[in-house]
Amino acid sequence: QQQVKQSPQSLIVQKGGISIINCAYENTAFDYFPWYQQFPGKGPALLIAIRPDVSEKKEGRFTISFNKSAKQFSLHIMDSQPGDSATYFCAASMVWGNQFYFGTGTSLTVIP
């Protein structure tokens, strides 16, 4: 059973546009929601994360929106750049747990 569902599988955006990736989860015990960015041939790197006590977190051009009642969260990339082209994974975990649950990934391509 997929604990975290991610969409879309792939996304093509024009330079300067907004990229939006969505994730949904089932387990209400999750209390930490990170996003990872992975470039080809590299390991995923932590990009930004949010806890359920806030509805939005912004770091530069990257924003997480969190809807606790709907059990959904999304990543918004403003002013998307070709250098943002990568695979993005959402994830969920419990602060005092040992396991992490990843979405299936979204391949983002930003066209110049």
Place this chain on the structure above:
Amino acid sequence: SQTIHQWPATLVQPVGSPLSLECTVEGTSNPNLYWYRQAAGRGLQLLFYSVGIGQISSEVPQNLSASRPQDRQFILSSKKLLLSDSGFYLCAWSPTGLGRETQYFGPGTRLLVL
């Protein structure tokens, strides 16, 4: 600061040969350690995780095994590789205690079984 190393970076092995991939973490003690496999263009499949020396939990039954002989060393092994073992293998760690909700990934090992 903490760093995580994996080697080798790439590996080409014949079917039926053994495998040993190594992962080490520096700058922390008693980390939780994880092995993931990522097929081409696919998501992350958790293979094993360890919360301490000699403590291994397997998530997916297969011909792979893991061992943790030292606190910051995690090894992924196989006695006989299959074609389906090809993929990108990622080691990750997370702190125990404060910050344990975040995982940090290594650079990965690209394995091609022919």
